Amino acid sequence: MQTPLTTIVILQNVYFIGTAIGFIIKEIFWLRLVLIVAGLCMIARGIILQDYVIVFWMSLFGVINLVQVIRILLEKKEVHIDAGILDLYKKIFIEMKTREFMIFWKMGEEKRLHKGQFVCHDNVQIDGVIQIVDGTAVVKKNDKVVTHLTRGYFVAEMQYLMDEKPSADVIAETDMRLIVWKHSKLRRLKETYPDLLNKFHLILSKDLTYKLKRYL
16 A cells, blocks of 8 residues: 555655754753654655665664763763762752762862871962861961861862962861862863863852952
């Protein structure tokens, strides 16, 4: 039995309409879904007409789009955050999705200091942005106490954001546990996860603004 010409025309036009809609959809997830549906119409048309070149290429495009849809769904899926750092996520990194946060956190290197050791020295460059995980540090300028930093505060963020050396000594007042994100890793993040890096810049800027308002 021969397939009516109208069916072939309908399938072809649904494909064209879907492709046109795809040009105006900004959300990549829905764009991929629309292209998959449009592609299925073109595959059906190719099967009816026994045009297996079209069937092959549209099937390939469909698989690529399907893989991307699955990837997007996995990225949106909530990821478990260890109880020991959950408060840091909720208080400081909440702009990040849970998956983004865990990717970013694992990029950091843990460092431990004993009481009296320097976190950073005044006017001496360090290779990394530091966050206090446990313990307390004292900030001194010309041997005068400026403030104390505790869990969650960043150190040397101004050097990273503004290419300025630390403007004070930061000394461990207790035994401390720190996490350090090396500048080289942050630069690579710009290529692999630019949106994630932008969120981190926003977090650092908020931390720096809070310090300036509080201590100046």
